[in-house]
Amino acid sequence: MPQPVNAELGQVSELFMLLASIAYVAALIFFVLDLVRSSTTIGSLESRLAREKATPALAGIGARGGSTSTAAPTGPATADDSMDYGSGPRRGAARIAVALTVLAAVIHGAAVITRGVAANRVPWGNMYEFCTTGAFLVAAIFLVTLTRKDLRFVGSFVVGLVVVMLCAATVGFPTPVARLIPALQSYWLIVHVSIAVASSALFTITFAMSVLQLLQSSREAKLLAGKADSARFLRLVPSALSLENLAYRLNAIAFVGWTFTLMAGAIWAEQAWGRYWGWDTKEVWTFVIWTVYAGYLHARATRGWTGTRAAWLSIVGYLCIVFNFTIVNIYFSGLHSYSGV
Amino acid sequence: MKQDVTQDTRDRPGASTARSDVVLPSLGFLGTLRWAWTQLTSMRTALFLLLLLAVAAVPGSLFPQRPANPAVVTQYIEDNPDTGPVLDWFQLFDVYSSVWFSAIYLLLFVSLIGCVIPRAIAHFRAVRSTPPRTPKRLSRLPVHGTFDVPADQAHRSGLTPAAAAEQAAAVLRKRGYRVDVRDADTDHPSVGAERGLAKELGNLVFHTSLIGVLVSVAVGGLFGYNGQKVVVEGDSFVNTLIGYDSFNPGSNFSDDRLEPYSLRLDSFDVRFDRDQESHYGQPLDFTAEVTTQDGPGAAEESQVLKVNAPITIGGTNVYLVGNGYAPVVTVRDGEGNIASQGPVVSVPSDGLYTSLIVIKAPDAKPDQLGFVGFFLPTAFVDEQGVSFSRDPDPFNPQLNLNSYYGDLGLDDGTPENVYVLDTENLTELNSRTSDDGGIVLGVGQSYDLPEGKGSVTFDGLKRYVALDIHHDPGEVGALVFSTLALLGLTASLFIGRRRLWVRTAEHPDGRLMVEYGLLARGEDHRLPAEGQAVEKLLMDRWLVPDSGTGENKVPEAASSAAGTGQSHHNSKDN
Ligand code: HEM
Numbered sequence: 001m002p003q004p005v006n007a008e009l010g011q012v013s014e015l016f017m018l019l020a021s022i023a024y025v026a027a028l029i030f031f032v033l034d035l036v037r038s039s040t041t042i043g044s045l046e047s048r049l050a051r052e053k054a055t056p057a058l059a060g061i062g063a064r065g066g067s068t069s070t071a072a073p074t075g076p077a078t079a080d081d082s083m084d085y086g087s088g089p090r091r092g093a094a095r096i097a098v099a100l101t102v103l104a105a106v107i108h109g110a111a112v113i114t115r116g117v118a119a120n121r122v123p124w125g126n127m128y129e130f131c132t133t134g135a136f137l138v139a140a141i142f143l144v145t146l147t148r149k150d151l152r153f154v155g156s157f158v159v160g161l162v163v164v165m166l167c168a169a170t171v172g173f174p175t176p177v178a179r180l181i182p183a184l185q186s187y188w189l190i191v192h193v194s195i196a197v198a199s200s201a202l203f204t205i206t207f208a209m210s211v212l213q214l215l216q217s218s219r220e221a222k223l224l225a226g227k228a229d230s231a232r233f234l235r236l237v238p239s240a241l242s243l244e245n246l247a248y249r250l251n252a253i254a255f256v257g258w259t260f261t262l263m264a265g266a267i268w269a270e271q272a273w274g275r276y277w278g279w280d281t282k283e284v285w286t287f288v289i290w291t292v293y294a295g296y297l298h299a300r301a302t303r304g305w306t307g308t309r310a311a312w313l314s315i316v317g318y319l320c321i322v323f324n325f326t327i328v329n330i331y332f333s334g335l336h337s338y339s340g341v
Numbered sequence: 342m343k344q345d346v347t348q349d350t351r352d353r354p355g356a357s358t359a360r361s362d363v364v365l366p367s368l369g370f371l372g373t374l375r376w377a378w379t380q381l382t383s384m385r386t387a388l389f390l391l392l393l394l395a396v397a398a399v400p401g402s403l404f405p406q407r408p409a410n411p412a413v414v415t416q417y418i419e420d421n422p423d424t425g426p427v428l429d430w431f432q433l434f435d436v437y438s439s440v441w442f443s444a445i446y447l448l449l450f451v452s453l454i455g456c457v458i459p460r461a462i463a464h465f466r467a468v469r470s471t472p473p474r475t476p477k478r479l480s481r482l483p484v485h486g487t488f489d490v491p492a493d494q495a496h497r498s499g500l501t502p503a504a505a506a507e508q509a510a511a512v513l514r515k516r517g518y519r520v521d522v523r524d525a526d527t528d529h530p531s532v533g534a535e536r537g538l539a540k541e542l543g544n545l546v547f548h549t550s551l552i553g554v555l556v557s558v559a560v561g562g563l564f565g566y567n568g569q570k571v572v573v574e575g576d577s578f579v580n581t582l583i584g585y586d587s588f589n590p591g592s593n594f595s596d597d598r599l600e601p602y603s604l605r606l607d608s609f610d611v612r613f614d615r616d617q618e619s620h621y622g623q624p625l626d627f628t629a630e631v632t633t634q635d636g637p638g639a640a641e642e643s644q645v646l647k648v649n650a651p652i653t654i655g656g657t658n659v660y661l662v663g664n665g666y667a668p669v670v671t672v673r674d675g676e677g678n679i680a681s682q683g684p685v686v687s688v689p690s691d692g693l694y695t696s697l698i699v700i701k702a703p704d705a706k707p708d709q710l711g712f713v714g715f716f717l718p719t720a721f722v723d724e725q726g727v728s729f730s731r732d733p734d735p736f737n738p739q740l741n742l743n744s745y746y747g748d749l750g751l752d753d754g755t756p757e758n759v760y761v762l763d764t765e766n767l768t769e770l771n772s773r774t775s776d777d778g779g780i781v782l783g784v785g786q787s788y789d790l791p792e793g794k795g796s797v798t799f800d801g802l803k804r805y806v807a808l809d810i811h812h813d814p815g816e817v818g819a820l821v822f823s824t825l826a827l828l829g830l831t832a833s834l835f836i837g838r839r840r841l842w843v844r845t846a847e848h849p850d851g852r853l854m855v856e857y858g859l860l861a862r863g864e865d866h867r868l869p870a871e872g873q874a875v876e877k878l879l880m881d882r883w884l885v886p887d888s889g890t891g892e893n894k895v896p897e898a899a900s901s902a903a904g905t906g907q908s909h910h911n912s913k914d915n
Contacts, residue, residue, distance in 0.1 A: 255385060
């Protein structure tokens with residue numbers, strides 16, 4: 001029997017959510033500013049260098065080789081393929097952006113926790129909560145990764161997505177705190193949904209990296225062909241190969257998480273509906289996503305399928321996740337249609 | 342990776358695949374078979390089939406599926422007379438048992454078996470063989486390094502190249518490597534070491550377990566059964582074929598598999614949210630108190646059945662999947678006799694339990710009687726005079742009925758849906774649109790039908806539960822194999838498979854020279870760290886002062902740690 005809820009605390013949580021959104025928007029502005037500024041700096045630096053040396057700059061392209069052979073930096077202000085900090089010029093705007101993201105994430109975390117306390121349960125029981133808690137995990141995972149690798153180049157994407165998720169939650173699915181309907185009263189909600197949201201957050205980051213990888217590899221091809229550099233901001237981004245390798249590592253973790261999500265979902269379904277698998281719409285899409293990423297992992301080990309094709313599979317997998325979370329939750333009927341929409 | 346390479350060299354040439362088409366006749370029957378088998382078990386085919394499976398699964402979420410919603414499918418085909426039958430021909434309403442979907446996954450699993458067996462054999466050999474021979478030039482490996490032990494130190498501890506190789510092997514063995522010391526009697530003894538064979542093992546376990554999951558699902562489909570039963574408060578269910586409202590046997594079902602346990606619904610309690618305006622009336626709790634008996638004459642046992650908490654009994658699990666109201670209704674016929682009496686299950690159509698109800702009285706004389714209408718737990722009339730329910734709890738229960746007489750069509754033996762009244766051959770007695778209006782009954786009220794056809798009385802109200810009863814002997818297998826798959830997958834993705842070699846030699850000036858190199862299978866970002874860790878272990882072992890002679894410099898933090906380790910080893914070894 002669920003405990004009563006605390007509506008006032010719920011409102012406090014909503015206020016925090018709003019404050020966090022504002023801080024994220026500010027962070028987003030600085031991330032974009034960083035991209036713009038860095039690419040103009042690089043641009044001017046480069047044209048000067050080009051005038052001085054009159055040699056085509058191939059900077060920003062790591063050697064295509066094993067991850068252990070680190071290519072020496074071949075030009076000015078390029079992202080290090082190891083994605084470690086310390087190379088390249090200081091990026092003031094990016095620092096402010098990260099600081100703001102940390103601030104936003106702290107407020108956001110407070111919002112998520114107060115929501116959970118107000119509702120007397122885990123804060124992921126309806127679409128509003130999936131979005132807000134999911135957005136928090138995206139931000140948190142991004143910040144945790146930042147402590148180890150310099151991934152600030154995906155900052156605008158990640159923070160932009162967090163802003164979109166928060167807007168979707170508050171505008172699209174506003175839901176005051178409430179107790180759970182009987183169908184959701186199970187500890188499998190805690191296990192199944194949390195891992196699903198965490199894996200999706202990881203897939204979000206790898207999606208961004210795969211998109212960048214495609215852009216970067218077409219830019220690399222262009223540069224190698226001696227054409228002009230049309231996307232200077234990609235200077236901030238490591239080579240396509242190192243993007244691919246890091247995305248692979250993160251995707252591997254997320255895939256294990258997704259496999260677990262699928263299994264935990266099956267166990268819960270067995271407990272709630274009497275069968276562990278019944279091709280319910282939501283189950284179908286979870287399976288499709290799993291299969292696509294299994295395909296991605298295979299592609300990485302199949303000659304001719306690494307690189308660009310694998311990146312496309314990672315992107316398709318993520319689009320399926322988005323589809324599953326939005327269209328399927330909202331428009332498809334099925335046993336899972338209790339997301340509070 | 343290596344696997345993939347060999348696979349690929351077999352089927353690799355995209356062009357020569359086409360070419361071998363031309364050569365086919367000379368391959369002969371067996372040759373063709375072998376060629377097809379190689380194609381099917383290639384990595385590229387596996388990838389293609391996997392992606393095809395993902396695509397093939399999608400239509401099942403776009404069209405209603407027979408196993409889940411047979412009635413919706415029938416309706417869909419009726420509503421779309423042009424496309425419906427075509428879609429049906431393509432089995433788009435039975436996607437997951439369709440010929441094409443089955444073909445894809447069966448091919449995938451044949452490919453999987455064809456892939457796993459040779460790899461398992463190869464892995465078995467690899468486990469039993471010694472680590473690979475030491476390459477001539479370790480400096481060619483992606484991670485490598487050298488360092489030396491000063492002459493006096495080497496001399497003091499009697500560290501010959503052969504002894505050093507033995508000791509290096511011991512250090513590596515402790516770190517989880519399989520080791521092999523070779524050329525111990527030469528000037529250049531070396532150690533070959535390998536670890537992470539569990540990576541491949543994990544991969545094999547993962548793929549094999551997928552077969553196990555599939556087999557478990559098949560076992561459930563063959564030997565399992567499931568059925569549905571609606572039980573009104575006070576009534577019982579007995580686990581026999583006739584006890585069920587609907588029953589779906591697996592293909593190998595026989596009814597001696599049913600254990601004749603029984604289950605009585607003593608009471609059913611429902612709690613709705615009353616504290617919160619935004620969620621007023623949302624369900625909070627459904628609890629069914631039941632009494633079970635393992636068989637005729639067995640002891641009775643009280644149990645609680647809730648959503649998400651099934652009861653296990655007689656090899657089955659019993660689930661609470663629905664509930665609603667069963668108004669108790671008495672129908673008297675034109676001759677004044679009771680034609681039907683008892684609770685009638687109504688079907689809720691919304692969260693406020695506005696329920697559809699159908700009452701049939703085939704025993705009524707001279708004419709059979711039928712009623713269709715609504716049951717409203719808390720009836721309320723809006724401005725237009727339409728009744729609706731305002732609350733899921735029975736604060737003002739009301740029946741709104743239309744009545745019919747004539748032939749209900751129950752006598753010709755065709756199966757009949759108890760929740761539907763076919764009014765085609767019936768004559769309407771009264772309804773909401775007729776002059777004297779429809780039948781509106783509160784609890785305890787009666788209504789006399791026009792033309793002296795009889796009467797209907799709303800005696801009282803009970804609740805009912807809808808139960809799903811499942812028996813699936815494959816369930817445990819599916820759980821075990823999927824858990825194994827998860828473990829195997831984790832091992833396969835996160836264990837690094839590495840080879841490492843150490844070669845030792847004595848410099849003419851008496852120093853002991855140590856050279857090492859590492860090689861990973863596939864991409865391995867942790868390989869340099871492993872190289873450094875092993876170098877540090879060896880240096881600790883042989884007390885090398887950190888003078889930075891090595892090609893791979895030991896990082897600051899590590900060298901200070903080495904400092905503390907020195908005395909430790911000192912006291913231990915000497
Ligand atoms: C039901 C179908 C299959 C599924 C769901 C599946 C799934 C996966 C997954 C998730 C991985 C990555 C994790 C790991 O390395 O263990 C993997 C790896 C692998 N699979 Fe499969 N697989 C399937 C069928 C096949 C088939 C038919 C083959 C053989 C042609 C195959 C060969 C491989 C190989 C060689 C690897 C290792 C790749 C590497 O070295 O990274 N798989 N598979």
